[in-house]
Amino acid sequence: MGRPSDPMTRRWLFADQLGPHFLGPDESPGDDGVESVLLIESKAAFRRRRYHRAKTHLVLSALRHRANELGSRCIYLQGEGYRAALASAGEPLSVVDPTSFAARQLVREAGVSVLPARGFVTSQADFERWASGRRQLRQEDFYRDARRRTGILMAGDEPEGGRWNFDADNRLPPPRGAATLGLPDPVWPTEDDIDAQVRDDLDRWQSEGIEFAGVDGPRRFAATRAEALTALDDFVHHRLGAFGPYEDAALVGDWSMAHSLLSAPMNMGLLDPHEVIERVVEAWSSGAVPLASAEGFVRQVMGWRDFVWHLYWHFGPDYVANSNALDAHEPLPAWFRDLDAEALNARCLATALGEVRDRGWNHHILRLMVLGNWALQHGYDPREVTEWFTAHYVDAYPWVMAANVIGMALHADGGRMASKPYAAGGAYIKRMTDFCQGCAYRPDRRVGPQACPVTAGYWALIARHEESWARHPRMAQPVRGWARLSDREELLAQEAARGSEAP
Ligand SMILES: Cc1cc2nc3c(=O)[nH]c(=O)nc-3n(C[C@H](O)[C@H](O)[C@H](O)COP(=O)(O)OP(=O)(O)OC[C@H]3O[C@@H](n4cnc5c(N)ncnc54)[C@H](O)[C@@H]3O)c2cc1C
Missing domain, CATH: 1.25.40.80 (Serine Threonine Protein Phosphatase 5, Tetratricopeptide repeat)
Structure with a gap:
């Protein structure tokens, strides 16, 4: 095992460690102190789930651009998995502690020198x-x-x-x-030959049976340090x-x-x-x-x-698998799983799902208050929802998914992370967006042909947890509100009949 600061040690960089601050011997940004780098492109990683094609494109493009920048200082290994690649790398390696339980286990089993994690403000x-x-x-x-x-x-x-x-x-x-x-429109990256090569490879992988979701339109997110600095500059200025x-x-x-x-x-x-x-x-x-x-x-x-x-x-590693405090077991319906925005009349969900399909990205309110809120209201299985977000978002990694989906969006951890479920009806959507304008549904209707599925879904959720939330410091009030509604039975029958139908 090489010492972390040993200049003869090659630095293994994971695909989420591509900036200069992952190279130095200590936490100071800079690429001094590390002579040589190992990058591994693992095809097996993309077989594990049906990833968004734009996400796969971004990761491969970023890895290949980094290898290109490092030139002769970099060994770039392409193969089925990490273990086989490591066996062929064969020299002392150091690595900055990676970002998932699985990767941390892998680097320890591989006998690599592990440096403290980087890439965050606090330790x-x-x-x-x-x-x-x-x-x-x-x-x-x-x-x-x-x-x-x-x-x-x-x-x-x-x-x-x-x-x-x-x-x-x-x-x-x-x-x-x-x-x-x-x-002003954000500054977008310009695709180059490396991106064209990635597209060709992804076409070939698809013809070999690897499945992708969504549209791999022009690349919208930075794949290089230079593009990332331009994006930062653009944000700060505009x-x-x-x-x-x-x-x-x-x-x-x-x-x-x-x-x-x-x-x-x-x-x-x-x-x-x-x-x-x-x-x-x-x-x-x-x-x-x-x-x-x-x-x-x-x-x-x-x-x-x-x-x-x-x-x-x-x-801990079992947080996602073991958290289901609201006893949610509904499978994701096909329209949700397959990003079928065209199947929807509810404009909020159609907009959010269409954005995921087209770019693998939404801003926070669409993730939390549209898609997450819907999954919470309809009791979708927390593990399936976590998988869905992980597969479809360009910025998704296990560490960021766990608390955001399980804790924040689904309240599946029973309040370990957030003091109350982020549940809302159509009135919230109407106040904070223009989604309700021209929608087939009306946010102020709970029942009937124009009943807003988000409003009705909200009340159906409160009804489902009426007993346990009656004494919840922040949910008791909606429970009392539910008890006062005159159309409770009609609403519950309507929502039961809606089932997993596209809203
Ligand atoms: C259900 C759900 C899933 C999410 N999935 C991801 C994900 O896969 N990857 C991801 O980075 N973020 C995720 N988030 C958090 C947040 O929605 C995104 O970070 C944000 O929308 C990214 O867009 P932005 O860079 O323009 O963020 P901005 O709105 O510009 O915010 C600035 C930065 O703050 C950070 N940030 C803000 N909120 C969070 C948060 N809750 N968790 C972590 N970082 C945050 C991000 O780094 C973001 O770039 C998720 C949130 C929810 C509710």
Whole structure:
């Protein structure tokens, strides 16, 4: 086993460790100290589930671009699996601790020198110190602790602007009557010969029987460090200012809104979240963007992204398999599984599913309050839902999926991560989006031909858990609301008859 800083040790980089901060001997970004690199393209990884083709394209394109940049410093092995490739690599290797339980087991069994994980703002030790002795792990508390510890957006011991939270300025509905936020179109990468080669290979893999989902349209997400830095720059200059106010709003005609589109490059290791936060804080301190937007964004990256990363390890390898507190066992219906947006009359679901089909990406509100909310309302099996998100999103990895799907979207962990289910009816969708305009259903109707399936689904969910939520501090009120409805029986019969039909 080679020592981590041994210059003779070759650094094995996983496909989510592609930036310079995965090369140095310590946690400082920079590609000094490592002479040579091993990259492995494992075809077996793409046989495990039916991945979105755009996701597969992005990963292969990023790996091959990295190999191309590193030139003679890189051994690039293409094969069926990691173990066979490692056997042929045959020299002392070091690796930055990878991001899944399975990969961590693999590197340890392979006898590789393992360096501490990188790519996050806070360390596992920081998290465990914060979590130890706490009865409840809540993101807001973690985030404030991380702000204090790092000094980011702090004025001494106080948060900049005197407040931790700018929700009152943020989270506005979309501007009235607007079809888009009117921001410049994000800068998209230009595909090159490597992308063309990836497309040819994917066509060949498909003809050999590997199945993909979705459309592999022009590549939208950064596959190289240079593209990722351009995307960061573009976000900070053109969208960050509007990020805070509109982070929870959605429009049919504006799929990216003011979001950063940086989850994929950050999760592939092309951008270090430290540098992303630094750029955002700089934009605020130079007066280019309001504090509410900069804070809202830092909260997402240092607050939410780090929090779900730590929860993945803290909750352990069985968290996804063993969490089903709401006793949800419905299989995903074919229209949902196959991204069949055309089959739907409900405009919110058709928009969200169509975006997944076309790009392998939605912004947070469509993941949580449209698709996640629907899966929660209809009791879809949490493991199937986790698989579905993992397979279809360009930024999906096991560590980010577990707490977001099981804890946040489905409340399948019984409240270990979130204090209440993120359940909502059509009124929420109507307030925060333009999806209800021109929809076949009406968000204020619970029963009848125009009954909004999201509104009716919400009440059917409350009815299903009426007993256990009657004493829940944050769900008792909707349970009382349900008890007051006069059309309960009609609504339940209507929803039972709807079954798994496309809404
Ligand atoms: C059901 C569900 C599934 C999700 N799946 C993924 C996933 O596969 N990969 C992923 O990176 N995020 C996931 N998220 C979190 C979030 O929706 C995405 O990070 C975000 O939509 C990505 O778009 P963006 O880069 O434009 O983000 P922005 O809205 O611009 O936010 C900035 C950054 O904050 C981070 N962030 C914000 N919220 C979260 C969160 N809840 N968890 C982790 N990071 C967060 C991301 O790195 C993101 O790039 C999921 C959320 C839900 C509810």
